[in-house]
Structures are given as structure tokens and as C-alpha cells.
Amino acid sequence: MSRRRPEPIRERVPLSRYTTMRVGGPARYFAQVGDADLVVRLAQWARDEEVRWVVLGEGSNVICADDGYDGLVIVYHDPAAQPAIETTEDESATARVVADACLPLANLARWTARHGLSGLEWAAGIPGTAGGAVVGNAGAFGTSMADVVLDAEVVRSGGRARESAASLGLAYRTSALAQEVGPLAVLRVGLGLQPDDASSCLGRLEQFGRARRRSQPGGPSSGCVFRNPPGRSAGRLLDQCGLKGHAVGDAVYSDRHANFVINRGNATAADVVGLMQVGREAVWRRFGVMLEPEVRFLGGLTLGRLE
């Protein structure tokens, strides 16, 4: 069945504008929205038209291929979205906060701290949306979304449902959602936070923000490109292989933090993946450790096999 194309869909939109690494070719179909019902309509349209689809948030953990994505990219990212305190005070005095998944995580962290709700202060300054943070189980300073997520509303081809934290399967920088083969959209996120003094929450938020600014390189990037192997630091392993400052094209391992690849101007996705491959091979040859990507690839990118 062919339906009228929903209003916000545009064609051949360069994904480099919608990723923090600033690489990626055109999406065949593209829509940026901040309304959960519209995400559902777009997903239905794609299903009816037999067009594959994917949801991105702020594009801060994704590398899109240079030849783009032959389907519908729904960017569910709205910096102006507002969370809501739904209910408070169960026996553990946990406050339930519900946020549309399009809300930036850092805004949510500031909003909750201002409302005297503790649990997300570590997220000060982390790019990305609440939805992306659930899918990748974003975290910092020893804490992660897994510590605060109660549930999420998810839509797949089959319909819309609220899923408990247990079924979301949040684990180190991944989730059961991230492992699914079929497309899905996280629409809303429910968080359990602890009431506390607002000025204490804001103090912790500022502290985490300062620590992040001290350690994090500037420039277009996707954050850490590799996951830390058990008990090891991917950044340290790359550094020990002498890779700080090493470049492929315009993609370069940061001088400050070797697990950050920076786009120093005109990097392509092929440069970024080529540089990741160099790092992966060097660490494998020297330490026998296989680094696995923390960034997600969109549109047919993969790292080559190592023997």
C-alpha cells in the first residue's frame, strides 16, 4: 500500500550535518522531528513503502558511510523538549522522571539537578539525546544510564510498548536494543532519581563538567571510538603504540586522548575507519588485544578482519 509521504521527509540530505564527526553522505530520505507520534508515523510510512529506516539522536556516537544511507534516517533530536516529573515518593522515595528521547542528555542532567533530583550529574557535558544514551548505555565516572533507567517506550515495526529496564538489557556501552537486527525507535525514557538538595546536585554537576572539560579533546569527534577491553584502557593501549597524532587523511588520533579520533577539516568516513583499522591492528600486533568499536557504523561500514 502506498501512503502519502509524511510532511517532514526530505530527500538526499547529507548526514555529515547531523553527526558530530561531520562525516557521512546523503540519506535517501531524511526527517528531523521532536514528536514521538510523528516518529511512529514515519516508521509506519517506511514499513508500508518497504524502505529501511533508522533513528539517530544527535549523531554523537555514529559514523555514517561516505555514500550515505539508502533508506529513511529519522533524527529524533529536539533541544527544546521538556521532561516531566511524573510521580514521586514510592517507599524508596524515588522520583520518576519521564523524558522524550529527543531531549539532549546534558539538558536533562541540568534540569533534574535544578529540580533537586540526583542521579544524572555525571552526564554533564555528554553530547547526545536521552534515546541515544539508553541505546548505548552512556556513562562516565563509573556510572551509567543503567543506574537510573526504569523503563523506556519503544516502537518497532510491530507496535509501541513500554519496556522494563531488565528487558532493555543495558550493559557496558551497549544494550539489548543495540543488538537488535530490526529497526526500532526509543520514544520516551523513564528514570528513577533520588530527591536531594538542588544546590548539592548542581555542585556535583559543575564538578563533573569541569573534570570533563579538563580531559576531553576539542574538535569534531564521536567521543571514544573503541570500547575499553576488560581491565584495560583502549586509549592507553593506542597511546602505547605511539598513535597519538597519527592521521589517515584528515582523521587524526587526538594528542590529548588517543581513543578520540578528531576530524581536523575534511575527513571522510573512509579516513575515520581507516585510522581505526590502523589502531586496531597496532594494538592487536603489540598486545594481542582486539579492540572493538564503541561507535556505531551506519551504511555498510565495517572494520576489516585481523589474522
Ligand SMILES: Cc1cc2nc3c(=O)[nH]c(=O)nc-3n(C[C@H](O)[C@H](O)[C@H](O)COP(=O)(O)OP(=O)(O)OC[C@H]3O[C@@H](n4cnc5c(N)ncnc54)[C@H](O)[C@@H]3O)c2cc1C
Ligand atoms: C565529545 C564527545 C564526548 C563523549 N563522551 C561520552 C562519555 O563520556 N560517555 C559516553 O557514554 N559517551 C560519550 N560520547 C558518545 C555519545 O555522546 C554517546 O554515545 C551518546 O549517548 C549518543 O547519543 P546520540 O543521541 O548522539 O546517539 P547517535 O549517535 O545519534 O546514535 C547512536 C546509536 O543509537 C541509536 N539511536 C539514537 N537515538 C535513538 C532512538 N531515539 N531510538 C532508537 N535508536 C536510537 C542510533 O541508531 C545509533 O545506533 C561522547 C561523544 C562525543 C562527541
